[in-house]
Amino acid sequence: MxxxxxxxxxxxxxxxxxxxxxxxxxxxxxxxxxHDLVTEDYYKQELEFQNDIDKENNSKSLTKNLSWKKTNEGIIITFPESLEINSITGNVFLYRPSNKQFDFETDISLSNHNLLIPDKRLLDGRWNIKVDWQYNGKSYLYKKEIIY
Missing domain, CATH: 1.20.5 (Single alpha-helices involved in coiled-coils or other helix-helix interfaces)
Structure with a gap:
């Protein structure tokens, strides 16, 4: 051939x-x-996008916004000292872009102005943190991409 x-x-x-x-x-x-790079209910989240923008604008209008820091115990989220802790409600959602099985949500329950996310629930790497909270009937939203 x-x-x-x-x-x-x-x-x-x-x-x-x-x-x-x-x-x-x-x-x-x-x-x-x-790798699951989107959430299960992204259509529902898209419809709530304007509400999220309004909540973020409310957060920017605060004299001091939320802050976070990494410690040996985990992540400590600090709420503004000027607010009364009994009036703060809401939840914290941590989203792991590389694996949705590690995503979790916790309610805000404060005894002082700090909220601890324990180290045992967090893996090293990138996380998206979303704190959706209310104070005296007004809604606030804090979003941040963090490296733990």
Whole structure:
């Protein structure tokens, strides 16, 4: 059999298509490469986007906004000292972009102006923190991308 240009082109196309098919199949079936980068209810979250903007604007109007710091015990979220802690309600949602199984939500329950997220619940790496809280009927929102 004689090898000519036509045969070479056909072999190259078949090889390229085989490589692409192998790549697509292996990427879709390998669980180690499965990353959930969006939340389950992103359509619902999109509808609430204007409310989030209003809540963030309320947070910016505070004389002092929330702050956080990393300690050996975990993450400490500090609420403004000028606010009465009994009137603060809401929840804290920590979102792990690389794996949704580590996402969790906790209610705000304060005995002083600090809220501790324990170290045992957090892995090293990137987290998105979202504190949705209310004070005297007014809603506030604090969002931050953090590295723990």
């Amino acid at each position: 004689k090898f000519n240009w036509g045969t070479g082109i056909v072999i190259a196309f078949v090889g390229f298509i085989s490589f692409i098919m192998y790549f697509v199949i292996s990427m879709n079936t390998d669980k180690a490469l499965d």
